[in-house]
Amino acid sequence: MSHAEYVSSISIDCVIFGFDEGELKVLLIKRAKDPSKGGWALPGGFVGQEEDLDVAAKTILEELTGLKKIYMEQLHTFGDVNRYPLARVISIVYASLIKVGDYELRAADNAQEAVWHPVSEVPQLVFDHSKMLAVALERLKRDVQYQPIGFELLPKKFTLTQLQTLYETVLETTLDKRNFRKKILGMDLLIALDEFQRGAPNRAARLFKFDTQKYKELKSKGFMFEL
Amino acid sequence: MSHAEYVSSISIDCVIFGFDEGELKVLLIKRAKDPSKGGWALPGGFVGQEEDLDVAAKTILEELTGLKKIYMEQLHTFGDVNRYPLARVISIVYASLIKVGDYELRAADNAQEAVWHPVSEVPQLVFDHSKMLAVALERLKRDVQYQPIGFELLPKKFTLTQLQTLYETVLETTLDKRNFRKKILGMDLLIALDEFQRGAPNRAARLFKFDTQKYKELKSKGFMFEL
DNA sequence: GCAAAAGTGTTAGTCATACACCCATGT
């Protein structure tokens, strides 16, 4: 079988999660071109002939969010023959977690607009993008139990309640406040700051930041999160 | 950007693990054709224009092992521009666990021979196949901690020592016999048979089989294995 | 002073770990 016998276009689609206002959100674009012009889609694009996949993924994400150096992971490759209407296109899905506030959303060439949607109320998506999102969510939910998240999604300084809400959102459960704090503080992962949240009609919450060193260690080593 | 602007060939490579004689093994072929004729490689092949990826993966695996209905999982897609010398080829890696004894190895078109190699002493592999194997091993090691394995790798009837050895091999540790048994039996996953191993110069070990129902439940739900 | 969220300990039960000897079989 010759290497040139069968060919296909290769695209990359990105599932970009953010966390804002106590909700998990995903970045969607409205397609500016056919096929499915005007439909909601995951941001994505084609891979250049001379581009490594990881590089292409970063390029696409940078174009969409304006940001570099994002922790991004290859998730899964979707290649059903008819997943894309015009031709056989194999799509490699990358996923990323970013801080919603940090980047200015600017729509790329192939998008009319780029918007954060709560994952709990995502519109219908084009092609097989709903399946992609479902896979990404499942993966996120699993990963959360084995390695810390938060660093990627929360602002630099955050309260324990924010962190807890993040976990509750992703895991779709509720957690006990005291046990959560005991566990998370016991990991030696957070550094308490001498700063407090201001402007709330209630007691001001202490702010924390991640111990970057420890965070990376736990991330690579894997840890267990069960509450 | 047109969907036909950039194209590439798509291949699938399979990392097929087996467990035999107390060792974890991987199925390799000796390439029958250039490029890298005569080099050791993971079994793989090109994806047909009208073939879904999962179907193609199964077809390729069937051709190589003669077996259908194998639990096979998509692992990762490798697409560095120069990973393959003759052209841009993107390769999707699938991984599988099978029982070594069950299948007759028959070399496919593109192989001179197909052989089980202990993973501890794998020869140098062609292209980026060593990287693929490394990723598969890492993944196996991680998965083992969160879901049961064994069903796929061990014969239908097996001893607890065989199962323990499997875990020790994959995790690259040693485990305490009593604790291992306590834990694994406590999962209600194994069914004790009234049969015993024969022909050993020592006490005959009781044979067990998996409770298929329970096994699938635990597999999908995920469980913790720490010893 | 009231509403709203922050913060804080103890207890009971479960689970992981460490550890050593006798048993059955084949030669």
Add this chain to the structure above:
DNA sequence: ACATGGGTGTATGACTAACACTTTTGC
């Protein structure tokens, strides 16, 4: 009878889970 691996129980410490009230702040 001996060599080889099979099989078994207990005690300790660690972690998980359940649970309610006081504190601080802004209005």
